[in-house]
Amino acid sequence: MKNVVPIKWVLARMYESDIVIVDCRFQLGKPDAGREAYTESHIPGAVYLDLEKDLSAPVELDGHGGRHPLPDAAVLADRLSKVGISNETRVVAYDDQGGAMASRLWWLMKYLGHEQVYVMDGGFTAWKNAGCPVSAEQKVLIPARFLATVQHNMLVEVDEVRESLGTGRFVLVDSREAPRYRGEAEPIDRVAGHIPGARNFFWAEGRGPDGTWKSAAEQAARFEGLARSQDDEIVVYCGSGVTACPNVLALGEAGFSRVKLYAGSWSDWISYAGNPIAVGEEEEPKDV
Structure with a gap:
């Protein structure tokens, strides 16, 4: 499904x-x-x-x-x-x-x-x-019982991202709009730029012109060349860990099997004074 x-x-x-x-x-x-x-x-x-x-x-x-x-x-x-x-x-x-x-x-x-x-x-x-029904009536809530089984492997923390820089351990994906990624504009956070080595894939480009999600094949084409293999570990971030999530979903649809979220994202990264910051575009990695 x-x-x-x-x-x-x-x-x-x-x-x-x-x-x-x-x-x-x-x-x-x-x-x-x-x-x-x-x-x-x-x-x-x-x-x-x-x-x-x-x-x-x-x-x-x-x-x-x-x-x-x-x-x-x-x-x-x-x-x-x-x-x-x-x-x-x-x-x-x-x-x-x-x-x-x-x-x-x-x-x-x-x-x-x-x-x-x-x-x-x-x-x-x-x-x-589409003419589907809508309502202002609020449902009477009947409590259920939900037990969490936390999947820690879906998440990375700031120290893991920091230690991975320059090692090739992760493929970093920045999900924000290009001007924010390049450091040309930052309307929300106090520092502009991106995590060094990150590639920019604006999250909203996962949708087509009609606003619906692109197909799995279209998502695969969108991320073509991102990683050497669909088994590479990919870490996705945005400004605060929200708009990274549609890119996590899209990467899964595209067939990537090891996609993780840096939940704190850029707003967490810049809260640590020693973390490096890059601006401009990153060169696409060359096959060795």
């Missing part, structure tokens, strides 16, 4: 007893906008999970961990339980931000050992435009 499912797939299964649909809409800089949009209209039966209140831990005062630190596994498992998600539940996530926020939940569920989680293609606007 693929990780991205079409609207028709969701429409056909939305009332099945083992399905929980999660609205993940969120706008950076407008922290209440997603919840307000959900309250106004959502897929019938959907529950809401907030990027900053549910899918992230509080920001550390020293800046370590980045702008959206990973939530504690036990805390997140308890939150999932309270909205009716068990280990047997099929979870469908959607947003209206190109799949970025839904992919964060997708990655977190995988990280907690849950395989049956999917991102709905197109998002909420596409759902409405």
Whole structure:
């Protein structure tokens, strides 16, 4: 089963007893906008999970961990339980931000050992435009029991990234827009640039002109030449560990089997004074 499912797939299964649909809409800089949009209209039966209140831990005062630190596994498992998600539940996530926020939940569920989680293609606007039902009624939540089995191999920490520089251990992928990667502009974080050696693949380029996710073949073509083998270890980061997640998903669709997330990402990297910073483009590695 693929990780991205079409609207028709969701429409056909939305009332099945083992399905929980999660609205993940969120706008950076407008922290209440997603919840307000959900309250106004959502897929019938959907529950809401907030990027900053549910899918992230509080920001550390020293800046370590980045702008959206990973939530504690036990805390997140308890939150999932309270909205009716068990280990047997099929979870469908959607947003209206190109799949970025839904992919964060997708990655977190995988990280907690849950395989049956999917991102709905197109998002909420596409759902409405297709004439599918919407509702303002909020589901009565019946708690379930979710037990986490944390997959530590999906994650790398700052010291691992630092120690890997220049060794070829990881293939680094920066998921931000090119001007931020090159250090020409930085509207969010206090320092511009990228981790030395990282290649730039803007996360939104994983979608086609119509806003839907590219096929597995198109994703493979997008990442052609990134690594010598699909078994190479790839570490993906962005600004705060959110928009890296759609690239993690896309790399998996493209056939790469060892893809990890640097969750703290750029905002964590620059919180350590000694970490090196690069600007401009990186030369593509040459085959030896």
